[in-house]
């Protein structure tokens with residue numbers, strides 16, 4: 001096997017406090033890998049500026065101009081979110097040309113030294129190497145619990161994604177080429193790379209606290225990511241709704257039968273407004289919930305049929 005050309009993708013959104021040190025740290029990692037003959041000299045970093053409103057892009061331009069081609073970058077016209085930035089990065093490095101690509105957060109919360117372990121697995125013939133975090137010590141209790149709930153739910157719903165895998169992974173050129181065949185706009189990368197069926201393995205790594213700046217995710221953006229993950233990789237919720245509807249109708253039918261039976265046999269009429277109100281609220285609530293779930297899928301279809309571009313790049317430095 002010839003020495004692979006590695007591309008490291010770094011999505012950045014308002015990371016002026018991080019990019020510079022992240023860049024030098026990652027270049028150090030590349031240098032030591034090059035020195036050990038693990039990756040080729042043409043390996044490079046690829047920053048995707050997800051429409052930052054601070055000095056992130058200026059800093060990236062500065063890094064580009066003094067990097068002798070080792071730093072490349074793309075800038076979005078506005079903020080499209082971390083998934084789109086990652087997709088753009090994967091497409092960008094594929095167009096430039098590389099043998100494998102690793103995506104890592106700009107705050108270097110993920111242990112950058114794990115890249116070497118990723119490469120070892122890649123050389124054993126794995127197309128996808130997923131980074132799995134050892135623990136969630138750096139996350140708040142709320143984020144921890146919601147994340148665990150999300151993974152459990154996804155797995156129950158049939159979209160098998162590995163627990164504790166954030167978007168820190170290595171993918172081969174082959175995986176990048178296959179990604180090009182998936183035209184869905186709201187591609188959920190964790191689901192996609194798991195579903196695609198290429199040889200996959202995992203590597204564990206430690207999580208560090210963010211070294212500067214604040215998390216760019218809030219409750220709503222995490223909910224959005226979770227809902228997109230579910231609706232783009234599982235139709236189980238729709239099936240569950242159909243089954244629920246059927247069971248409810250059956251239940252109503254049986255209660256009706258029982259009422260008629262009691263009326264004729266014992267001359268009993270059902271009573272109890274409370275029962276009525278409870279049932280009404282329960283079934284009313286359930287119906288609205290089910291409509292909401294179906295609405296989520298319609299929303300997904302709506303977004304996909306419009307076939308808007310995933311993102312618009314304003315500039316690319318390569």
Ligand code: UDP
Pocket residue numbers: 010011012013014015050079080081082085104105106107109210214215216217
């Ligand atoms: N990010 C992005 N676009 C966004 C939000 C985040 O490109 O709209 C990037 C961010 O700059 C960072 C990565 O995604 O490189 C992970 O974000 P963050 O560290 O804020 O998330 P957390 O680690 O708190 O989950």
Ligand code: MG
Pocket residue numbers: 105107109210215
């Ligand atoms: Mg982070």
